[in-house]
Amino acid sequence: MKVLISTDIEGIAGVFHPEQTRPGNVEYEQARRWMTHEANAAAQGAFEGGASEVWVNDSHGGFRNLLPEAFDSRVRLVLGKPRTLGMMAGLEASPDLVFMVGYHARAQSRGILAHTINSTAFARVKVDGEEAGEAALYGRLAEERGARVALLTGDDVFGAETLPLFEGARFVCVKSAHGYSSGVTQTPAAACEAIRRAAQEVVEGNAHERFGARHEASTRHCELRVQTSALADLFCQWPLLERIDAVTLAFDAPSAEHVVRTLNCLSAMSFMLR
Template identity: 35%
Template sequence: MKIFMSVDMEGIAGISHKEHTARDGKEHERARELMTDEASAAVEGALDAGAEEVVVGDSHGTMRNIIPERLHKDAVLITGSPKHLSMMEGVDENCAGVFLVGYHARMGVHGVLSHTYDSRVVYNLKLNGEFVGEAGINAMVAGHFNVPILMVTGDKAAVEDNKKILGDFEGVAVKEALTRYAVKGVHPEKACEMIREGAKRAIDRKNEFKPFLVEKPIRIEVGFIQSGMADMAEIVPGSKRIDDRTISYAGEDGIEVFKAFRALITLGETVL
């Protein structure tokens, strides 16, 4: 049994601010340790529950945050960027399930450091008419390979909001947002225990969880922070301008639509 896990940073216990999450943040080195330890806890739980192969994808910012020598030694690590499937590089049809570890709520939701891929660029994102965040669009990629999301860990808002979007999974909330930059949560060691146990339960219950299958044609709408970003994104062949700052793209293939999403926001970033 093979498990892929995509590990982000904003939903890790004890993290509340860009001083943790930004590459040049004063507390970034400590945050990398916390992130690596939660990833290791999820790996341990997966192995305990019978996984034979666990692939860990570093999914935050530079995607060079997880400390290789500190990570559980039986995991395989995907580090660095760019990667064609970005946060989901490593998932394929051979996976029995996906864990989303350290995830945060989508842009606009009252959760810690909430955003969708790029907080400077993406105001909102719709998938077939429904608002989704990173977990939603990433679950579509897993669904393309017919692979279900088994577990989501992160702040309470990320877990609860994504249950509404994706349906049931094993949810582990290690903290709760008091504001976008303040959290109340458990000790990092406790968080690791909760994640290890959650990972085991997630695999034990894996037949209860269904792949997130999106009806075709798959249509995304990307709402940008400002209209100049939409001006650039409109360069993507096949995209359509819906209003001053919203671009839509539709396709039959989940990977094509995901790549279009990434191209739209990457073009948006050019006018920051």
């Protein structure tokens, strides 16, 4: 059994402030170690449960946060950008299960450091009429590629909005949100142990399942609310997009993968206005 672990930083135990997510300071260096340890705990649990192969995808910011020397030697790491599948790079290896470690709630929720892909660009993303965060977007992409989202970790708001989207998935709550940058957290050691144990049990519980059947891709309608009208001006230079109002855009895409790739391209375009 192959497992792909996609790892973000905002949902890691002990992380509450944007400073902890930005390279170039002591708090970030500490947070990236916690991120590394939680990802490695998930990997070790997967191996203990019987996984034959584990890939870990660094899915935060520039995708260069994880510390390779701290991982189980059997792990393969996916680092750096650009990459076609973004936070789900590694699906090319046809994993059976996907774990989302350290993920966060969607934009405009009450989760810790909540956002969707790019907090300075996107205020809200809706796909086929439903609000979607990063886990929903990338989880549908994983399903299209034949992988099952089986384990989620992060804060309680993230769990409440995401767990119902993936039948049979398990959630490990490592902290509770009191607001955008406050709450109550487990210690890093306690979070790692809970994640390791859950990962082991999830892999063991799926040992006799059959995998590999892709979900058929279908046309998706994405409605995107951006943070400023200037961003809407910029994004609508792309003929694919239709402008609904000053800050709302829409486009159709042939699959969840194309929705994700389009949003990531728009996110990259947004840096022109910074």
